[in-house]
Amino acid sequence: MKYRRLGQSDLHVSVIGIGTWQLGGEWGQTYSAEEVKAILEQASQCGINLLDTAECYGDHLSEELLGRAMAGHRDQWIVATKFGHHFNKPFDRDLRFDPSQVQQQLEASLRALQTEYIDLYQFHSGDDDIFETEGLWEMLERQKEAGKIRHLGISISSKLKDTFQVDKAAALGASAIQLVHNRLNPQSEAVFDSCIKQDLGILARVPLACGFLSGKYPQGTRFADDDVRQVWLTEELRNEQLAQVQTLHNEVPTDASMAQWALAWCLQHPAVTCVIPGCRGAEQVMANALAADLAMVRTDHPQAMASGETS
Numbered sequence: 001m002k003y004r005r006l007g008q009s010d011l012h013v014s015v016i017g018i019g020t021w022q023l024g025g026e027w028g029q030t031y032s033a034e035e036v037k038a039i040l041e042q043a044s045q046c047g048i049n050l051l052d053t054a055e056c057y058g059d060h061l062s063e064e065l066l067g068r069a070m071a072g073h074r075d076q077w078i079v080a081t082k083f084g085h086h087f088n089k090p091f092d093r094d095l096r097f098d099p100s101q102v103q104q105q106l107e108a109s110l111r112a113l114q115t116e117y118i119d120l121y122q123f124h125s126g127d128d129d130i131f132e133t134e135g136l137w138e139m140l141e142r143q144k145e146a147g148k149i150r151h152l153g154i155s156i157s158s159k160l161k162d163t164f165q166v167d168k169a170a171a172l173g174a175s176a177i178q179l180v181h182n183r184l185n186p187q188s189e190a191v192f193d194s195c196i197k198q199d200l201g202i203l204a205r206v207p208l209a210c211g212f213l214s215g216k217y218p219q220g221t222r223f224a225d226d227d228v229r230q231v232w233l234t235e236e237l238r239n240e241q242l243a244q245v246q247t248l249h250n251e252v253p254t255d256a257s258m259a260q261w262a263l264a265w266c267l268q269h270p271a272v273t274c275v276i277p278g279c280r281g282a283e284q285v286m287a288n289a290l291a292a293d294l295a296m297v298r299t300d301h302p303q304a305m306a307s308g309e310t311s
């Protein structure tokens with residue numbers, strides 16, 4: 001495994017982390033405590049130390065499953081979670097960004113994760129007005145002082161087209177940005193210079209384009225009725241992305257799977273700290289961890305030193 005410093009923080013995160021939206025039950029599968037334990041054991045054996053979860057992957061369900069699996073080993077993990085949404089039922093959330101509501105969510109996340117602190121607490125996909133909610137960042141600063149939050153992050157909505165939130169991040173005390181970045185969506189690179197200038201880490205989310213960049217899905221694929229790819233992606237968008245993937249097979253080196261190549265592709269930019277692929281189970285964790293061997297920061301890049309990579 002390789003590790004990179006997360007922005008100006010003292011966290012050295014594995015370049016391959018794990019996204020855990022799947023554990024909330026919206027990806028066509030429910031998870032038992034044993035299955036989650038197996039995922040974390042595999043991750044630990046591979047040197048992975050970063051877990052990304054959220055308040056609304058189930059009603060704190062993903063956090064709860066992680067909390068049980070981490071019990072007794074909390075200090076081995078860097079836990080990133082998020083605030084701002086309330087899970088009502090699968091595929092249905094309310095926004096809750098008022099400081100008192102966020103404070104309640106923080107307490108609920110701490111309880112679910114069975115921890116006294118969150119390593120990275122991220123603003124979760126809010127628009128620019130919500131980002132400026134009165135008293136929000138002051139309240140979060142107080143939680144940092146109280147030791148409940150180690151670092152703040154901003155998970156940028158995929159709908160946002162401006163750089164407002166990224167440009168304000170460091171001034172608000174954030175250490176990292178989370179955004180969609182993958183071989184089908186390279187346009188997120190537009191904010192990378194701002195991140196490097198502010199010394200912000202970047203968590204690249206959806207690095208496999210919802211699994212499409214594994215190359216295993218033909219056009220016309222229909223997912224299970226309780227799989228987010230069937231519920232939230234239109235058939236047109238799915239087929240458009242799957243057609244794009246078909247044109248990329250010639251970029252994949254012969255000694256790697258398409259998924260490993262897609263993860264390594266994200267990590268070649270020195271601004272990217274880590275990728276957080278979601279996983280169905282422990283086998284995918286192992287396969288994805290091997291992408292760290294392929295991942296090379298582009299040394300010809302003017303910001304090549306920015307990654308601060310160690311093995």
Ligand SMILES: NC(=O)c1ccc[n+]([C@@H]2O[C@H](COP(=O)([O-])OP(=O)(O)OC[C@H]3O[C@@H](n4cnc5c(N)ncnc54)[C@H](OP(=O)(O)O)[C@@H]3O)[C@@H](O)[C@H]2O)c1
Pocket residue numbers: 018019020021022027052053082124125155156157178205206207208209210211212214216259260276277278279280284285287288
């Ligand atoms: N707003 C936000 O802040 C936000 C939004 C979205 C996601 N996220 C975070 O980012 C994480 C990652 O994004 P994502 O899970 O949406 O998409 P992703 O990482 O692009 O794709 C995950 C899916 O890819 C498939 N996969 C994973 N490894 C594979 C491998 N080695 N070979 C073949 N298939 C593989 C699995 O599905 P199948 O095997 O079923 O195909 C898995 O569920 C989430 O879990 C979450 O933590 C945050």
